[in-house]
Amino acid sequence: MTVNDVLTVHGGTPLHGRIRVRGAKNLISKAMVAALLGDAPSRLYDVPRIRDVEVVRGLLELHGVRVSDGAEDGELVLDPANVASATSDEINVHAGSSRIPILFCGPLLHRLGHAFIPDLGGCHIGPRPIDFHIQALRQFGALVDKAPEGMHLTAPNGLHGTKLELPYPSVGATEQVLLTAVMAEGVTELRNAAVEPEIIDLICVLQKMGAIIKVHTDRVIEIQGVPRLGGYTHRPIPDRIEAASWAAAALATGGDIEVLGAEQVDMMTFLNVFRSVGGAYEVTDMRPPRAGSPGQEGKIRFWHPGGELKAVALETDVHPGFMTDWQQPLVVALTQARGLSIVHETVYEQRLGYTEALNSMGATIQVYRDCLGGTPCRFGRRDFKHSAVIAGPSKLHAADLVIPDLRAGFSHLIAALAAEGTSRVYGVDLINRGYEDFEAKLAALGAHAERA
Ligand code: EPU
Numbered sequence: 001m002t003v004n005d006v007l008t009v010h011g012g013t014p015l016h017g018r019i020r021v022r023g024a025k026n027l028i029s030k031a032m033v034a035a036l037l038g039d040a041p042s043r044l045y046d047v048p049r050i051r052d053v054e055v056v057r058g059l060l061e062l063h064g065v066r067v068s069d070g071a072e073d074g075e076l077v078l079d080p081a082n083v084a085s086a087t088s089d090e091i092n093v094h095a096g097s098s099r100i101p102i103l104f105c106g107p108l109l110h111r112l113g114h115a116f117i118p119d120l121g122g123c124h125i126g127p128r129p130i131d132f133h134i135q136a137l138r139q140f141g142a143l144v145d146k147a148p149e150g151m152h153l154t155a156p157n158g159l160h161g162t163k164l165e166l167p168y169p170s171v172g173a174t175e176q177v178l179l180t181a182v183m184a185e186g187v188t189e190l191r192n193a194a195v196e197p198e199i200i201d202l203i204c205v206l207q208k209m210g211a212i213i214k215v216h217t218d219r220v221i222e223i224q225g226v227p228r229l230g231g232y233t234h235r236p237i238p239d240r241i242e243a244a245s246w247a248a249a250a251l252a253t254g255g256d257i258e259v260l261g262a263e264q265v266d267m268m269t270f271l272n273v274f275r276s277v278g279g280a281y282e283v284t285d286m287r288p289p290r291a292g293s294p295g296q297e298g299k300i301r302f303w304h305p306g307g308e309l310k311a312v313a314l315e316t317d318v319h320p321g322f323m324t325d326w327q328q329p330l331v332v333a334l335t336q337a338r339g340l341s342i343v344h345e346t347v348y349e350q351r352l353g354y355t356e357a358l359n360s361m362g363a364t365i366q367v368y369r370d371c372l373g374g375t376p377c378r379f380g381r382r383d384f385k386h387s388a389v390i391a392g393p394s395k396l397h398a399a400d401l402v403i404p405d406l407r408a409g410f411s412h413l414i415a416a417l418a419a420e421g422t423s424r425v426y427g428v429d430l431i432n433r434g435y436e437d438f439e440a441k442l443a444a445l446g447a448h449a450e451r452a
Contacts, residue, residue, distance in 0.1 A: 140160060270322065283298075
C-alpha cells in the first residue's frame with residue numbers, strides 16, 4: 001500500500017447518475033487465456049481497463065502472444081503465432097497477483113509440452129485450494145511437480161480425454177477442464193461442472209475457435225477433443241458483479257443509478273433479492289440497430305424508492321443461486337433494512353470477515369459457525385464463521401477502513417458513501433483489480449471523494 005493509496009470519502013450523499021459496465025472480468029481473463037490455444041489471432045471486445053486484464057496480458061506476452069489494442073475502445077487482438085517458453089524467473093514476476101495463471105496449464109501443455117505456474121494470488125477469502133485442478137490435470141495425463149517457487153508441469157505422453165467428477169462445482173476447475181479437454185485426444189466427460197454464465201460464455205468462445213462441447217442437463221459437460229483450434233471474435237457478457245455492486249450502492253445511499261450495459265438474464269436471482277429488500281429497478285432491453293432505427297443499449301436502472309427497506313434471508317450458492325460476489329455489497333444495504341437479515345455463505349468458508357469493519361461504523365452484524373436459515377452446507381461441520389445476522393436499520397458513521405479484498409473493498413466503499421461524515425479508505429487500489437475507472441464513476445455519480 002502506498003501513501004496515495006487512500007481515498008477520503010465524504011459520505012451521506014445519495015449516488016445519482018449513470019455509469020457503464022463492460023465485459024465480465026471473470027470471463028475476459030479466461031477468454032484471453034483461450035487465445036493461446038488457437039493457431040490464428042483472436043479479437044476480444046469490451047475489455048475493461050482493470051488490473052486482472054493487465055496481469056493476464058503480461059503473462060501472455062511473456063509466452064510470445066502478441067497483444068495489441070484494436071481500433072475500437074476496449075478491443076484487444078491476441079496473436080499466438082509465436083508462442084514460446086518463458087523462464088520461471090520471468091513468470092514469477094506475476095506471482096501472487098491473480099488466480100488466473102493456474103488456467104495456463106492446459107493451453108501451455110498443448111502448445112509447448114510443459115508449463116510453469118507461479119504462486120497464485122487473488123483475493124484473500126479463505127484457503128482457496130487448487131486440489132481439483134491438479135487432480136483433473138493428472139487425469140488428463142499431466143505430470144505435476146509442486147516446488148516451493150511454483151508448479152512445473154509436463155505431459156510426456158500427451159493429454160487424453162477422461163471422465164471426471166468435481167467434488168464441488170468449482171468455476172476455476174471447470175474452466176481448467178474445458179481449456180485442457182478441447183485439444184486433448186478423445187472425449188472428456190465432466191460431471192458436477194459449474195455452469196455460471198461466464199463459463200457458458202467461455203464455451204461460446206471455445207466453440208468459435210472450433211471446439212466441440214456439449215452442455216447436458218444436470219451439470220454434465222462433454223468435450224470432444226480436436227487436433228487444432230483457430231482464433232475467435234467475441235463480445236463478452238457484461239459484468240454482472242459490477243452491475244450488482246452499483247445497484248447495492250444505489251440502495252445503500254438512497255440513490256438512483258442507471259447501469260448501462262447491464263443485462264437482466266444473468267442477474268435474475270439478484271433482481272429478485274433486490275426487489276424483496278425494497279429496491280426498485282427498471283430493465284431496458286438492448287435493441288440492435290435496424291434499417292431506419294439506430295438501436296439501443298441495454299441497461300438497468302436501480303433506485304431506492306423511499307420508505308423502509310425490508311430484511312431478507314439469503315444463501316449464496318453456485319449458479320443459478322445468489323452469487324457469493326454479490327453478497328458483500330448487498331450486506332451494506334441490508335444494514336439499512338428493518339429487522340433481522342440472514343446471510344448464509346456457502347461458497348467460501350471465510351467471506352464474512354469484512355463485517356467487522358461495518359460494525360466499526362455502527363452496523364450490528366453477528367457472525368455464526370452454524371448454517372443459518374437454509375440447508376446445511378460443507379462448512380457447517382468445519383467450524384467456519386460463515387453465516388451472518390444483520391440487525392437494522394443502523395445509522396452508519398464514518399471510520400478509517402482498510403480494504404481486505406476486492407468485493408469486500410467495494411462494500412467498504414459503499415459503507416463510507418452511505419455513512420455520515422468523512423471516512424478514510426486505505427488500500428483502494430485493490431478495487432482497480434475488478435472495477436474499471438471506479439473513481440471516475442464515483443465522481444460521475446456525484447460522490448464526494450478524493451485521494452489522500
Ligand atoms: N475449491 C476447492 N478446490 C479447488 C477449487 C475450488 O476446494 O481446487 C473450492 C473453493 O475453495 C471454494 C469453492 O470451491 O470454496 C468455489 O471456488 P471456485 O473454484 O468456484 O472459485 P474460483 O474459480 O477460484 C471464481 C471467481 C470468483 C468467484 C468464484 C465463485 C474468477 C477469477 N474468480 O473463483 O470471483 O467468487 O468463482 O463464483 O473467475 C471475484 O471476482 O472477486 C472473485 C473472487
